[in-house]
Amino acid sequence: MHPTASTATSRGSAGPGALRVLTGADAPALLRLCDRDPVANLFVSARVLGLLARPGTDLGGQVWGWFEDGRLVSACWAGANLVPVEATPAALDAFAAQARAQGRRCSSLVGPAEAVLALWQRLEPHWRGVREVRARQPLMVCDGEPAVPADPAVRRATLRELDLVVPACVAMFTEEIGYAPAPPDGGGAYRARVAELVSTGRSFVRVDPGPTGPEVVFKAELGAVAPRVVQVQGVWVPPHRRGEGLAAPGMAAVVQAARAGGVDVVSLYVNDYNAKALAAYRRVGFREVGTFATVLF
Numbered sequence: 001m002h003p004t005a006s007t008a009t010s011r012g013s014a015g016p017g018a019l020r021v022l023t024g025a026d027a028p029a030l031l032r033l034c035d036r037d038p039v040a041n042l043f044v045s046a047r048v049l050g051l052l053a054r055p056g057t058d059l060g061g062q063v064w065g066w067f068e069d070g071r072l073v074s075a076c077w078a079g080a081n082l083v084p085v086e087a088t089p090a091a092l093d094a095f096a097a098q099a100r101a102q103g104r105r106c107s108s109l110v111g112p113a114e115a116v117l118a119l120w121q122r123l124e125p126h127w128r129g130v131r132e133v134r135a136r137q138p139l140m141v142c143d144g145e146p147a148v149p150a151d152p153a154v155r156r157a158t159l160r161e162l163d164l165v166v167p168a169c170v171a172m173f174t175e176e177i178g179y180a181p182a183p184p185d186g187g188g189a190y191r192a193r194v195a196e197l198v199s200t201g202r203s204f205v206r207v208d209p210g211p212t213g214p215e216v217v218f219k220a221e222l223g224a225v226a227p228r229v230v231q232v233q234g235v236w237v238p239p240h241r242r243g244e245g246l247a248a249p250g251m252a253a254v255v256q257a258a259r260a261g262g263v264d265v266v267s268l269y270v271n272d273y274n275a276k277a278l279a280a281y282r283r284v285g286f287r288e289v290g291t292f293a294t295v296l297f
Contacts (some may be wrong), residue, residue, distance in 0.1 A: 016068065017090050019098055027052060034085060041086070042230075075087075078098075078102075081109065082119065087115040108296050111292060113291040134295075134296070137271055138272060139269045139288065139289055140269065142281075143264060146252035146256055151218070151252065154218060155253075156257070157219075159195065165198060166194050169190075172234050197221050203221050204254050219235070220251065221233050227262070251284045266286075268281065
């Protein structure tokens, strides 16, 4: 959130409303909005909590707020991703107008499927270069003990292992998104992001001996963290180790570690066509509670 503010009125909305760039003073109202669905809105609430914990931190984006009668009713994170929060049709009209006016600055739209696909419907005639629309990504949660034994070899990564962890993260990102996040060495900014996850205890790995030395054979990160809810990202097993049953026990270890830290709900979202991942998550005890969608540029 930034100290600058602007207002706009949504054309075609059912009643009076205004869009404004939120400031730090709006954080409590924004957190209350996110709490309407703490799992679906975790990305934004985690960013806001990070701002409150570290004042002056650059969160890498704005938050657009949609107000009706002076009350915040919807929001949209606008950074590397556009992420709608509790978005009404009038809010989506306003968010789309704001996004068109600024020009495309994001690499994706992501969040609850109904809102993301409706936002994309408004933007598609104006924005070119879309690579893929993933219209159904099950949003899943595990809010109990894992249903399978945890892999005792999965643990939090250490900074000494960064040269092992970064290439694994790059490989996973490239396989999932379709392009590398940075040069093969990981790049300075990307390496720093991975190092932050490792240093804060949010990176989990299993490291086994390999033909040329130690190698990461399972990894996952806690990408978004709130006091009672976390979201797992970047789950990956290298291709030559798939089919060995590493994913489910590895995920069970991540769930177990998160719950031991006081977390009630461990969440994730996954592509609906990834049948093997879905099966592994279900074995661990994850169940579907909603649907996300992602539009990739």
